[in-house]
Amino acid sequence: MTKQESHDFRRGSINVSESNHMPKIETADDLKTAVLDAVNTQSVTDIHTHLFSPPFGELLLWGIDELLTYHYLIAEVFRNADVSYPQFWAMSKTEQAELIWQTLFIENSPLSEACRGIVTTLDALGLDVGSRNLQDYRDYFADTTVEAFIDTVFERAKVSKVVMTNDPFDSAETPVWQSGDTGDTRFEAALRMDVLINTYEEVGYEHLRGLGYDVDPNLSTGKTYKEIRRFLETWIQRMNPRYMAVSLPPDFQYPDDGVLGRLFDNCILPISREFNVPFALMIGVKRAVNPQLQMAGDGSGKADLTSLETLLRENPDNKFLVTLLSRENQHELCVIGRKFKNLMIFGCWWFMNNPSVIEEITRERIELLGLSVIPQHSDARILDQLLYKWKHSRRIIADVLVEKYQTVLDVGWTLTSAEIERDVNNLFGGNFDRFLNGN
Ligand code: RAT
Ligand code: ZN
Numbered sequence: 001m002t003k004q005e006s007h008d009f010r011r012g013s014i015n016v017s018e019s020n021h022m023p024k025i026e027t028a029d030d031l032k033t034a035v036l037d038a039v040n041t042q043s044v045t046d047i048h049t050h051l052f053s054p055p056f057g058e059l060l061l062w063g064i065d066e067l068l069t070y071h072y073l074i075a076e077v078f079r080n081a082d083v084s085y086p087q088f089w090a091m092s093k094t095e096q097a098e099l100i101w102q103t104l105f106i107e108n109s110p111l112s113e114a115c116r117g118i119v120t121t122l123d124a125l126g127l128d129v130g131s132r133n134l135q136d137y138r139d140y141f142a143d144t145t146v147e148a149f150i151d152t153v154f155e156r157a158k159v160s161k162v163v164m165t166n167d168p169f170d171s172a173e174t175p176v177w178q179s180g181d182t183g184d185t186r187f188e189a190a191l192r193m194d195v196l197i198n199t200y201e202e203v204g205y206e207h208l209r210g211l212g213y214d215v216d217p218n219l220s221t222g223k224t225y226k227e228i229r230r231f232l233e234t235w236i237q238r239m240n241p242r243y244m245a246v247s248l249p250p251d252f253q254y255p256d257d258g259v260l261g262r263l264f265d266n267c268i269l270p271i272s273r274e275f276n277v278p279f280a281l282m283i284g285v286k287r288a289v290n291p292q293l294q295m296a297g298d299g300s301g302k303a304d305l306t307s308l309e310t311l312l313r314e315n316p317d318n319k320f321l322v323t324l325l326s327r328e329n330q331h332e333l334c335v336i337g338r339k340f341k342n343l344m345i346f347g348c349w350w351f352m353n354n355p356s357v358i359e360e361i362t363r364e365r366i367e368l369l370g371l372s373v374i375p376q377h378s379d380a381r382i383l384d385q386l387l388y389k390w391k392h393s394r395r396i397i398a399d400v401l402v403e404k405y406q407t408v409l410d411v412g413w414t415l416t417s418a419e420i421e422r423d424v425n426n427l428f429g430g431n432f433d434r435f436l437n438g439n
Helices: 003-011 028-041 054-059 064-068 071-080 085-090 093-106 113-124 134-142 146-157 174-179 194-198 200-210 222-239 259-274 291-297 306-314 327-339 355-369 385-409 417-437
Strands: 044-046 159-163 190-192 243-248 279-283 320-324 343-345
Touching: 028 385, 028 417, 044 385, 044 417, 054 146, 054 174, 064 093, 064 113, 064 134, 071 085, 071 093, 071 113, 071 291, 085 291, 093 113, 093 134, 113 385, 146 159, 146 385, 159 385, 174 222, 190 222, 194 200, 194 243, 194 259, 200 222, 200 259, 222 259, 243 259, 259 279, 279 306, 306 320, 306 327, 320 327, 327 343, 327 355, 343 417, 355 385, 385 417
Parallel strands: 044 159, 190 243, 243 279, 279 320, 320 343
Antiparallel strands: none
């Protein structure tokens, strides 16, 4: 086919590719339809959440009062309500939810991403958002069982699996892990190591001793490293985690002869290699910038990514999943992604999980890394949030894909809907599986 014929072909009525007999994308409308179809119907693996399967009992949060008291909304209510920190924390959850509803939804319009998320969620559940009737919403959840609700949410959000955040030192989780039955297999584990790595000298080593590991607070003996490796092995065997993870402050350094560097080099990196369990680094959080806000009081900061480059270069046989909390670091991270195949960039984390920033980051990643990224995770803490977080993100991912596909179609590239489906499948889970299972 000549170039001219090919251009005519895109505009014309015949739309079957000679090579593979798949319908070709011909018009801007075809493209939009094919991308929206793929993005809205394909199910996603959500690689970082704070959700739990039913055997974890009260750790699995769901329902309108949990949605309203999400820590993202708690940070916002203090900006508008005439309430002091101690007054707020003295309230029951029901009262806090009512204050947040009244302040952020009735006395003000719910336009922040966290507020808008509640409106999207209620709508996705078929509730009448126009009524603004909190009691009706409460009644809906009161009539539902958690198992039924999990099915409803997974189905409507088109999520096939979620990865939990599992703390081996959390006494609320331990009995479930020891029972060997974590129930619903759609919930997979991630071995979270914040306590071990970030607070080893303060509390981490004591926790380990409490569990029968012979460790010292200064990491001064080879025995201690061996014991920590034994601890990690035990938990990897118990949880079968998809990855190990830690959140780190913006000033994290590597190499480092302090606790972090010694734990990395002598315990975590060797175990991560040996068991082929990648290490996820979530870099850029400043914990407790305002302690009065409790869990809502963390902030973000720009990191020096030289440390990340060193880590990737010096540990080529280790796999790292990385997400960053500062907008200013995102472009640099993409450049690093071009240099190291042992890095998989994932998600728009926390303060990055807002439409304007997701759009910018997604575009930047595709331009620098093509489709070899995991564009999003939800970070959902409340089951219902899967509905809004994925709905909002899918829309942006679709818009960016349409724009990018259009640029190559404009100059004569051909594309089928099957190829679009393949690409979306990689973004929504294929890349994650391949990164975990490959060499
Ligand atoms: O996004 C959040 O809910 C944060 O509070 C954090 O949990 C963060 O995602 C983390 O995993 O540390
Ligand atoms: Zn998180």
